[in-house]
Amino acid sequence: MNEHSELEGEPRSRLIHDKWEPGPDQPFRIPPVISLPHISSSSASSARVAQPRTEGYKNIKTMSAAQSAASTPSYSTPYSNIEHVFEDPEHEHYYSDTPPPGSMASQTDHLLIYPRQFVLPTGQAFTTLSKLKSSGYKNVWEPMDGDERFWQIHSEPKIAIGQRAILVKTPKGNVLWDCITLLDEETIEWINSLGGLAAIVISHPHYYTTHLEWADAFDCPVYLSWEDKQWLNRLDRLGKARTFIEGTEEDIEVRGEKIGVKIVKLGGHFPGSLVCLAFGRLLIADTLVTTPSGMGDWTKGPDGGKWGRPSGMNTYSFFWSIPNMIPLSAEEIAGMWKILKDYEFSSTHGAFKGTEVSDGAKGSDTTVKQRVLESMQIQVKRMGWRDHAFLQETM
Numbered sequence: 001m002n003e004h005s006e007l008e009g010e011p012r013s014r015l016i017h018d019k020w021e022p023g024p025d026q027p028f029r030i031p032p033v034i035s036l037p038h039i040s041s042s043s044a045s046s047a048r049v050a051q052p053r054t055e056g057y058k059n060i061k062t063m064s065a066a067q068s069a070a071s072t073p074s075y076s077t078p079y080s081n082i083e084h085v086f087e088d089p090e091h092e093h094y095y096s097d098t099p100p101p102g103s104m105a106s107q108t109d110h111l112l113i114y115p116r117q118f119v120l121p122t123g124q125a126f127t128t129l130s131k132l133k134s135s136g137y138k139n140v141w142e143p144m145d146g147d148e149r150f151w152q153i154h155s156e157p158k159i160a161i162g163q164r165a166i167l168v169k170t171p172k173g174n175v176l177w178d179c180i181t182l183l184d185e186e187t188i189e190w191i192n193s194l195g196g197l198a199a200i201v202i203s204h205p206h207y208y209t210t211h212l213e214w215a216d217a218f219d220c221p222v223y224l225s226w227e228d229k230q231w232l233n234r235l236d237r238l239g240k241a242r243t244f245i246e247g248t249e250e251d252i253e254v255r256g257e258k259i260g261v262k263i264v265k266l267g268g269h270f271p272g273s274l275v276c277l278a279f280g281r282l283l284i285a286d287t288l289v290t291t292p293s294g295m296g297d298w299t300k301g302p303d304g305g306k307w308g309r310p311s312g313m314n315t316y317s318f319f320w321s322i323p324n325m326i327p328l329s330a331e332e333i334a335g336m337w338k339i340l341k342d343y344e345f346s347s348t349h350g351a352f353k354g355t356e357v358s359d360g361a362k363g364s365d366t367t368v369k370q371r372v373l374e375s376m377q378i379q380v381k382r383m384g385w386r387d388h389a390f391l392q393e394t395m
């Protein structure tokens with residue numbers, strides 16, 4: 001595809017730094033906190049500076065028309081001022097790795113009173129990074145899908161939903177796709193032995209966790225979606241780690257050079273949900289949820305003989321809330337495809353170990369991209385649509 005093509009008249013690549021910029025001699029240093037001049041939302045510049053936190057952000061938050069179509073409809077909560085709550089400097093206590101004080105509990109309410117969220121049957125539970133490190137938790141890493149350009153990292157025992165992060169190795173710098181909570185000395189030492197990190201990119205809010213500690217440990221920026229900013233619940237005390245992706249596509253660059261890692265914003269699950277494309281592999285987190293049918297091996301028949309994947313099966317589902325199984329709408333799914341269809345990939349890799357799907361693998365004779373479209377159309381049809389324009393989409 002043409003990397004410089006435009007969508008709906010909007011440039012695909014737009015960054016807002018919060019503000020991290022490499023100097024010529026110190027490519028990955030996070031500079032000390034400084035005041036930055038405000039640049040108006042009408043600026044045509046591709047990289048723009050956010051306002052000081054205390055002034056709010058709403059006047060420079062924009063989305064392309066396509067992205068607006070793909071984004072989650074706004075959900076009304078009694079808390080109209082979420083951004084201000086979560087950018088409040090009082091939240092700096094989180095950086096000190098202490099448990100949230102009682103006052104914080106009331107501020108988590110707004111995260112729990114809308115239908116995306118859930119609590120365990122045993123109720124809410126909080127922990128801290130230092131508690132995890134002193135309780136025997138360890139990170140484990142191994143090549144993903146046998147490819148040593150991709151290293152999957154997860155924690156044992158399982159923490160929270162047990163997602164993996166994936167380190168993408170490139171000759172010009174490594175990128176960590178998504179984030180896990182536990183960051184210990186062994187992990188830092190191992191990643192440094194691979195050349196450290198040039199950037200961290202996080203698909204959506206519930207993997208934000210300790211991203212500030214990761215950014216600090218590896219002196220690198222963290223790329224997040226501008227649309228999901230309201231879910232940040234910690235002050236970036238160093239002030240310069242976060243870089244917000246405002247457009248629908250971003251090539252990660254190191255020292256001004258593209259490194260072959262492209263970030264694409266599909267929206268849907270969260271307004272700014274991302275996927276990452278590197279070496280033909282699409283890292284999908286749970287922007288696309290890989291289904292059991294998609295992961296299954298269909299090569300064996302009931303009698304042990306050779307078999308094949310039947311047509312009409314899904315490989316992915318598309319959820320607004322995964323734990324509560326609330327699906328995305330037809331319009332949101334169509335909006336995701338409208339963006340994704342321009343990209344080529346031969347495999348997908350979800351949020352959890354083992355969620356690998358490859359072209360023609362495990363009894364399938366179709367491409368992964370075809371399976372994405374089929375899955376989207378299956379879901380739209382099952383929601384009752386019979387004549388939706390999206391059902392006419394073909395590869």
Ligand SMILES: [Fe+2]
Pocket residue numbers: 204206269286322
């Ligand atoms: Fe998710």
